[in-house]
């Protein structure tokens with residue numbers, strides 16, 4: 001088991017990669033009371049130095065290995081694009097570091113199994129950065145359902161359409177960079193359905209490919225026996241409201257956009273509507289609960305978070321592997 005990190009000092013974060021999400025989440029890390037961005041590494045030293053200056057990191061590196069070997073880093077946040085998650089997570093794990101790995105945790109379930117097994121074997125904490133699962137409104141919905149507020153849950157609807165025009169150099173369409181709607185966006189609706197309905201018995205998938213061969217628009221129907229439980233849709237190309245709903249026998253819960261980071265919850269029953277506003281409004285970008293969950297786990301000496309369990313992350317990737325195969329997407333060099 002990892003040695004618990006004492007309450008008396010902040011958790012020191014090392015940011016691996018200095019791209020878009022690294023920048024956004026680093027701002028939120030520094031907003032929490034128990035965490036601090038300590039170091040950053042990018043493939044170019046000047047880029048890392050600029051990032052360090054912006055986020056107040058004490059050290060910056062022009063290579064990833066130096067970061068994972070930094071003795072004053074407690075947890076490495078892997079923020080590279082998904083084809084590199086496996087390699088960079090293993091680099092950190094082999095250096096004995098806890099890891100938070102951006103979503104999707106790896107390109108496929110096989111790689112995810114390898115990474116989580118390596119972390120567990122090395123006795124270090126690991127987690128996919130599936131922030132939706134730590135969102136307070138999503139957790140409130142779980143509690144409402146446990147309390148019987150909408151009866152038996154029988155359906156989930158969730159969509160994520162980003163509306164990015166086709167551009168072969170855009171990460172979303174670039175196969176060599178893990179491009180495609182399912183892995184980049186569809187992982188959210190899949191995680192949501194898995195959370196509220198569990199493992200489907202069958203997944204029926206239809207979709208279209210972009211000119212690069214990445215999945216452009218995909219619809220999944222998750223079957224539970226002969227019951228069509230979840231309707232999930234994702235598109236790199238098409239704009240969508242990005243709403244979600246959980247449907248029960250006595251009512252339903254709807255989420256205000258964006259469904260992957262809800263900004264409000266409405267409970268609908270025969271008694272009327274109950275609105276819950278966004279508790280995170282006006283305070284960062286919505287990643288603080290995820291950061292605080294990592295902190296909680298590190299202070300408790302855990303190997304995995306009970307909220308974002310390895311087995312669930314792997315099972316969701318297995319479903320996405322199948323959906324991707326159904327629409328005919330193959331990544332170059334995929335193992």
Ligand SMILES: NC(=O)c1ccc[n+]([C@@H]2O[C@H](COP(=O)([O-])OP(=O)(O)OC[C@H]3O[C@@H](n4cnc5c(N)ncnc54)[C@H](OP(=O)(O)O)[C@@H]3O)[C@@H](O)[C@H]2O)c1
Pocket residue numbers: 016017018019020021022041042043044047079080081082084102103104129131171177183184
């Ligand atoms: N949780 C969320 O809300 C959220 C939002 C957006 C994206 N993401 C996820 O975060 C990851 C990164 O997305 P992003 O939007 O931040 O991408 P990005 O801006 O393109 O940054 C990706 C980083 O990957 C690094 N990288 C290392 N090797 C690379 C290679 N051979 N080719 C290309 N890049 C390489 C680069 O790091 P250097 O700085 O070292 O050059 C780059 O800064 C993706 O897996 C994505 O799914 C999550």
